[in-house]
Amino acid sequence: MRHLSKIATAFTVILIPAAALAHAMLDRASPRVGSTVASAPKELLLWFTEKLEPAFSTAEVHNAQGATVQSGKAHVDGSDRTELRVPLKALPPGIYLVSWRVLSVDTHRTQGSFTFKVGP
Amino acid sequence: MSNRYLYAALCGAAAVLVTQPARSHEIVGNRMFPATLVIDDPGVADELSLPTVAISKTGDVPPVKEIDISGEYSKRITEDFAVSFAPTWTHLYAPGGPNMVGASGFQNIETTFKYRLFKNVEHEFVASVGLNIEWGASGAQDVGAERFNVYTPTFYFGKGFGDLPSSLNWARPFALTGQFGYAIPGSNTTVTVDPDTGDIDTEFNPRVLVWGASLQYSLPYLKSAVADIGLPDFVNHLIPLVEASLQTPVSNTFSSGTVTTGTINPGVIWVGDKFQVGVEAMIPVNRQSGSNVGAIGQIHFFLDDIFPNSIGRPIFGNGIASGQPAFGSKP
Numbered sequence: 001m002r003h004l005s006k007i008a009t010a011f012t013v014i015l016i017p018a019a020a021l022a023h024a025m026l027d028r029a030s031p032r033v034g035s036t037v038a039s040a041p042k043e044l045l046l047w048f049t050e051k052l053e054p055a056f057s058t059a060e061v062h063n064a065q066g067a068t069v070q071s072g073k074a075h076v077d078g079s080d081r082t083e084l085r086v087p088l089k090a091l092p093p094g095i096y097l098v099s100w101r102v103l104s105v106d107t108h109r110t111q112g113s114f115t116f117k118v119g120p
Numbered sequence: 121m122s123n124r125y126l127y128a129a130l131c132g133a134a135a136v137l138v139t140q141p142a143r144s145h146e147i148v149g150n151r152m153f154p155a156t157l158v159i160d161d162p163g164v165a166d167e168l169s170l171p172t173v174a175i176s177k178t179g180d181v182p183p184v185k186e187i188d189i190s191g192e193y194s195k196r197i198t199e200d201f202a203v204s205f206a207p208t209w210t211h212l213y214a215p216g217g218p219n220m221v222g223a224s225g226f227q228n229i230e231t232t233f234k235y236r237l238f239k240n241v242e243h244e245f246v247a248s249v250g251l252n253i254e255w256g257a258s259g260a261q262d263v264g265a266e267r268f269n270v271y272t273p274t275f276y277f278g279k280g281f282g283d284l285p286s287s288l289n290w291a292r293p294f295a296l297t298g299q300f301g302y303a304i305p306g307s308n309t310t311v312t313v314d315p316d317t318g319d320i321d322t323e324f325n326p327r328v329l330v331w332g333a334s335l336q337y338s339l340p341y342l343k344s345a346v347a348d349i350g351l352p353d354f355v356n357h358l359i360p361l362v363e364a365s366l367q368t369p370v371s372n373t374f375s376s377g378t379v380t381t382g383t384i385n386p387g388v389i390w391v392g393d394k395f396q397v398g399v400e401a402m403i404p405v406n407r408q409s410g411s412n413v414g415a416i417g418q419i420h421f422f423l424d425d426i427f428p429n430s431i432g433r434p435i436f437g438n439g440i441a442s443g444q445p446a447f448g449s450k451p
Binding site for chain 2: 022023025026027028033049050106108110111112113114115
């Protein structure tokens with residue numbers, strides 16, 4: 001058992017420092033996931049757990065009727081490649097669905113969605 | 121009962137109860153199905169479970185304390201097909217106290233061939249089929265390793281509840297996974313001769329339904345897809361869950377009987393970007409399944425995330441780690 005324990009420890013020591021890349025999962029957003037904001041944001045910000053490939057990472061925002069409410073294309077921030085920015089039109093009160101699809105720099109593709117609400 | 125027969129019974133119990141090494145993780149849209157500790161999850165991946173340590177007491181009279189230390193290496197051949205190898209080392213403490221002799225050794229090595237059959241992102245559903253082979257005579261008879269192969273075709277599924285309506289937002293982080301397998305021994309009987317008395321003992325090797333499930337509540341899912349309620353970062357990585365791992369002999373049961381054995385395991389998994397750590401209690405479902413609450417812990421590495429450009433990618437397949445199962449949608 002002592003030998004097995006040493007082997008396990010060695011694997012842990014070897015593997016964890018090697019960890020540098022992974023699936024890009026949504027870490028946080030502004031407005032926050034599932035939140036209600038009193039004033040309409042001009043931009044949606046998404047932060048991921050890994051750097052993104054700009055050409056293959058995007059997000060869309062739709063209102064309750066399914067119409068897009070973006071004022072421009074989503075783009076990866078030039079100074080922080082974990083951040084995806086989505087410019088928005090002036091949003092009236094309502095619920096909005098965010099759908100994102102990204103490719104991390106290690107070529108793992110992930111996607112997801114969430115909602116936020118504008119209004120009282 | 122002589123010590124010889126008592127020991128044989130203990131070894132048999134160990135063979136039945138030995139912790140199944142395992143478990144891959146799977147990402148389906150918003151949903152990440154973690155590697156569960158005692159049943160296999162529904163996906164395929166490049167990964168390493170090392171170590172998995174389980175401590176329990178068998179259902180024998182008197183009960184025997186047992187420690188199992190196992191590992192599993194899973195390698196994708198294609199995006200949707202993987203092969204895994206899983207050795208388990210077992211130590212059986214002596215029944216009745218330290219003056220009697222215990223036993224140690226490896227269980228038979230297991231190999232699992234697994235194919236992801238279906239994946240649907242919208243409904244967070246994934247299904248796979250697999251064949252597990254326990255290679256007879258590759259382990260030590262002292263700890264119950266049989267001399268014959270056991271073949272277990274298995275169906276796996278996972279379903280996240282993120283497609284529930286927003287009025288049930290609190291329930292959307294729930295997920296259910298399960299497996300149903302049918303273990304077919306390569307030999308219907310095992311005949312042993314007592315060297316002292318010359319008595320012949322014939323044991324019938326049953327065909328066994330191997331089944332289980334896990335109910336999970338994903339706090340990472342809550343934060344990233346339902347509501348970021350500002351929980352501490354450590355808590356946002358937790359997935360509380362309950363697993364059930366059960367075995368029911370269904371035919372050739374003259375020796376084994378038909379009683380279902382297994383454990384119900386409440387626990388929690390901490391999921392990071394490159395590895396996860398899980399711990400669970402093991403509660404026997406009846407007296408035949410164990411005489412005490414055991415425990416199991418596991419460290420599990422996501423090799424596809426740690427080594428995305430070398431051993432963490434499929435041997436055959438495209439350069440984008442997306443996956444396109446035979447049916448269903450891309451992740």
